[in-house]
Amino acid sequence: MEKLDELRSLAIRHAGAQHPGMPRLSVHSIAEPTEMTALVYDPMAFIVLQGAKRTIIGDKVFEYGPGQTMVVAAEITAMGQILEASVDSPFLAINLNLDPAVITNVVLYLSQTPELQMQPGFGFSMANSELIGAWQRLLEMYERPKEIPVMGLHLEHELMFRLMLGPHAEMLRQIAGVDSRLSHIRQAMAWIREHYTEHLSVEDMAAVAGMSESVFHRRFKAVTALSPLQYQKHIRLQEARRRLVARQGDAASAGFAVGYKSTSQFSREYRRLFGEPPRRDADMVQTIVETAV
Secondary structure: OHHHHHHHHHHHHOOOOOOOOOOOEEEEEEOOOOOOEEEEEOOEEEEEEEOEEEEEEOOEEEEEOOOEEEEEOOOEEEEEEEEEOOOOOOEEEEEEEOOHHHHHHHHOOOOOOOOOOOOOOEEEEEOOHHHHHHHHHHHHHHHOHHHHHHHHHHHHHHHHHHHHOOOOHHHHHHHHOOOOHHHHHHHHHHHHHHOOOOOOOHHHHHHHHOOOHHHHHHHHHHHHOOOHHHHHHHHHHHHHHHHHHOOOOOHHHHHHHOOOOOHHHHHHHHHHHHOOOHHHHHHHHHHHHHHHO
């Protein structure tokens, strides 16, 4: 597709750059395939221009490549891996962290639709030429920085408008709605991240969201593809991994620091998520980091 080629050429020129006038927009370039790694997505829109990536959310596996867009509406835990990348043809993608205020402004110009069911907090689709053009016009602001104060927000509105004409419309509407069911689930997700070291019950989490336990559990899993307690576990284990890679103590102390009472349980659940025992996995990640520097 000619438009995708034009956007790819533009993105290559600005890979790794970021303009202070557009702090939520970034271009990522990765020169080699990666191991599977754990991460937490913030609400964002993401388009792949070159290469391929695999993302695992809950028990769902997605593989996507050039021209495909990912939209995330909540702070989703996931596993991600770059599948296709090289020095001559790096994995290339553009990312925009979403601003609910921008989406709300676009929603005002679109007809309202009833909230029929709880939407997943993520989605994938193939970008059409109009959406690719919107990404291109937004990224072109990097080459005309003096225009950013006037045109930057206008072009972001255009991108959100194009996204809302596609399959992600209802999910984006939920981001905009301060009283939407998604907003209540996100409140509970934020509370879990703040209290992840504590012993939490689904009853406590449901109370934060203002829902019954059964409704909360069902809606939480619809958004994140994880149960609430699985989500807390992923947050714990990712923080433990960060501590180990940063050499902040041994495996036992990392497990205790994130709320585990049993070293054996911590090691077992860590290996189940990351594929290796805590110390071995952290050493492997540290080697990758040092090699990349």
